[in-house]
Amino acid sequence: MTAILTPFQNLCAIYRGFFRTSLAVQFQYRVAMLIWLLGGIMEPLVYLVVWTTVAQQQGGAVGGFTVQEFAAYYIGAMLVNHAVFTWIMWEYDYRIRSGEFSATLLRPIHPIHRDIAENLAYKVLTLAVMLPAALLLAWIFQPRWAPQPWALALFPLALVLAFFTRFFLDWSLAMAAFWTTRINAINQAYFVVLIFFAGRVAPLDLFPEAVQRLALVLPFRWMLAFPVELILGRLTLAEALGGMVAQLIWIGLGLILARTIYRAGIRRYAAFGA
Amino acid sequence: MASPVIQVHDLRKIYMVGEREAGVLAAVRSLVRRRTRAIRAVDGITFHVDAGEIVGFLGPNGAGKTTTLKMLAGLLHPTEGDARVLGFRPWERDREYLRRMTLVMGQRNQLIWDIPVVDSFELNRAIYNIPPEAYRQTVEELVALLELGPLLHKPVRNLSLGERMKCEIAASLLHRPRVLFLDEPTIGLDVTMQRRIRGFVAEYNRRTGATVLLTSHYMADVEALCRRVIVIHHGVLLFDGALEALVERFSPFKLITVELADLPARDLSAYGQVVRQDEGTVTLRVPKAITPEVTGRLLADLEVLDLTVQDPPIEEVIEQVFAQPEETTLATGNGELRPELL
Numbered sequence: 001m002t003a004i005l006t007p008f009q010n011l012c013a014i015y016r017g018f019f020r021t022s023l024a025v026q027f028q029y030r031v032a033m034l035i036w037l038l039g040g041i042m043e044p045l046v047y048l049v050v051w052t053t054v055a056q057q058q059g060g061a062v063g064g065f066t067v068q069e070f071a072a073y074y075i076g077a078m079l080v081n082h083a084v085f086t087w088i089m090w091e092y093d094y095r096i097r098s099g100e101f102s103a104t105l106l107r108p109i110h111p112i113h114r115d116i117a118e119n120l121a122y123k124v125l126t127l128a129v130m131l132p133a134a135l136l137l138a139w140i141f142q143p144r145w146a147p148q149p150w151a152l153a154l155f156p157l158a159l160v161l162a163f164f165t166r167f168f169l170d171w172s173l174a175m176a177a178f179w180t181t182r183i184n185a186i187n188q189a190y191f192v193v194l195i196f197f198a199g200r201v202a203p204l205d206l207f208p209e210a211v212q213r214l215a216l217v218l219p220f221r222w223m224l225a226f227p228v229e230l231i232l233g234r235l236t237l238a239e240a241l242g243g244m245v246a247q248l249i250w251i252g253l254g255l256i257l258a259r260t261i262y263r264a265g266i267r268r269y270a271a272f273g274a
Numbered sequence: 275m276a277s278p279v280i281q282v283h284d285l286r287k288i289y290m291v292g293e294r295e296a297g298v299l300a301a302v303r304s305l306v307r308r309r310t311r312a313i314r315a316v317d318g319i320t321f322h323v324d325a326g327e328i329v330g331f332l333g334p335n336g337a338g339k340t341t342t343l344k345m346l347a348g349l350l351h352p353t354e355g356d357a358r359v360l361g362f363r364p365w366e367r368d369r370e371y372l373r374r375m376t377l378v379m380g381q382r383n384q385l386i387w388d389i390p391v392v393d394s395f396e397l398n399r400a401i402y403n404i405p406p407e408a409y410r411q412t413v414e415e416l417v418a419l420l421e422l423g424p425l426l427h428k429p430v431r432n433l434s435l436g437e438r439m440k441c442e443i444a445a446s447l448l449h450r451p452r453v454l455f456l457d458e459p460t461i462g463l464d465v466t467m468q469r470r471i472r473g474f475v476a477e478y479n480r481r482t483g484a485t486v487l488l489t490s491h492y493m494a495d496v497e498a499l500c501r502r503v504i505v506i507h508h509g510v511l512l513f514d515g516a517l518e519a520l521v522e523r524f525s526p527f528k529l530i531t532v533e534l535a536d537l538p539a540r541d542l543s544a545y546g547q548v549v550r551q552d553e554g555t556v557t558l559r560v561p562k563a564i565t566p567e568v569t570g571r572l573l574a575d576l577e578v579l580d581l582t583v584q585d586p587p588i589e590e591v592i593e594q595v596f597a598q599p600e601e602t603t604l605a606t607g608n609g610e611l612r613p614e615l616l
Contacts, residue, residue: 016399016400017400024389107372109401179437266367
């Protein structure tokens with residue numbers, strides 16, 4: 001009767017547990033969530049309106065992007081960003097300052113699993129709003145995209161890799177909360193660099209050559225712009241495969257970083273409160 | 275029993291705390307030169323606890339009790355010294371260790387605020403990989419012992435403090451830990467609830483043979499549960515032994531209560547310090563050394579209906595212990611350390 005689970009089955013059961021409880025918790029905050037979502041939709045919408053206006057005034061295209069291609073880019077970026085973004089640094093800032101992290105540390109499981117499951121639960125729940133929003137924008141802006149069949153096939157994998165590229169780096173940064181209670185400034189700086197080099201403000205193709213080359217060696221492009229360009233059919237197969245190698249490298253580095261900083265962090269942890 | 279379940283050797287925790295005075299100027303100055311001060315929260319304590327013991331860990335606020343428990347639960351790294359619990363070094367946070375112990379803190383939450391209690395239990399079932407049969411049995415037991423039945427399906431935020439505490443304790447015990455660290459498990463609860471939780475801890479210990487180290491401000495908890503107490507003060511161990519021995523050791527007084535035939539008018543202050551006087555009953559506080567002599571005189575001089583000699587209440591004794599200045603306690607502390615541990 002006592003079916004002993006293998007470690008992997010057990011981990012899956014734990015993920016299901018975290019996922020279910022997170023869904024239940026987040027559902028309680030559906031109004032607040034709707035407001036955050038609105039932010040996630042408004043930002044690309046603003047860029048979209050600006051760039052399509054510019055493109056129309058320049059005779060239909062800017063830097064190789066037509067009005068319809070801009071629309072496709074920003075709608076794609078909105079969806080990919082929704083899949084990959086995290087808010088983990090704010091969580092850790094609170095958890096560590098309040099001592100809430102103690103309860104997490106007592107459990108015989110690495111805290112990152114809860115964080116991943118919570119993130120996914122939020123994404124799945126909010127897809128109910130994001131998808132209709134994307135369809136509505138598509139109906140208004142008439143995007144044009146022509147992905148190759150292999151690009152469509154590779155996209156899910158590239159998206160998962162983009163998620164982890166961002167997740168491990170964000171998570172490492174969140175660990176700064178072990179050292180400082182003024183985590184806001186660090187986060188702001190990180191986000192400014194991120195939205196610029198990830199191609200969230202504008203497609204990286206529109207930037208000067210030097211910026212584009214820099215973007216290749218930074219992790220941010222692989223978190224957002226790369227999967228978007230892939231699904232829009234703007235990459236060659238070689239570029240796509242190369243991008244996925246870059247993602248894997250950054251995931252590896254991110255894992256090492258997260259592990260190292262976490263280990264050092266819990267040595268410093270002071271378990272404030274109660 | 276081969277080796278003790280909890281072994282603590284010369285454990286120390288020194289916090290470096292940033293200091294600065296109030297005001298903008300001080301804030302600016304602290305940017306340039308950070309002043310830190312070392313707080314010796316736990317300053318070299320040594321003890322061990324055998325399997326199945328319930329030990330009371332006493333000390334005033336800031337004595338280092340919670341810091342010690344946090345180190346033993348693997349939340350904090352000690353600055354120096356060593357400890358083993360169930361053979362594990364707690365702060366290495368071996369999964370197998372975390373699976374076998376629990377720490378219950380007054381306000382810390384295992385439970386998720388917005389969802390029904392039973393959902394948090396289910397999550398713990400997954401995390402601790404508790405087989406379904408064992409889980410059902412444990413939950414049934416906990417529900418019966420703590421009377422959780424009506425609470426299980428309520429969201430945590432709708433529970434009273436006492437109800438929540440009961441559920442927190444239950445959530446912490448679903449995996450049937452072998453070692454329990456209880457930090458003020460009854461804080462803020464009414465007397466009935468305190469008694470119930472006390473009874474529960476005793477029952478859990480009896481049924482499972484788990485080892486318990488608990489701190490409490492309520493002496494009733496300690497008296498009811500612990501035959502042995504460890505007292506720490508200013509981060510050092512002051513006493514380790516039987517509860518009665520603590521009273522014996524630290525209280526230089528006895529209380530003599532006499533019931534007199536002739537009513538109140540008499541002044542008994544010549545025999546000792548009058549602590550209480552009502553309706554023909556007088557309670558005197560008398561130095562231990564002269565208690566027999568005073569008792570004799572009372573019986574000889576007065577028409578005594580009844581006479582009892584008692585130790586003062588444990589709260590009073592503890593208060594006296596903690597009222598001692600740091601140097602004295604340190605000196606006493608060294609005298610009291612058990613030599614085989616040094």
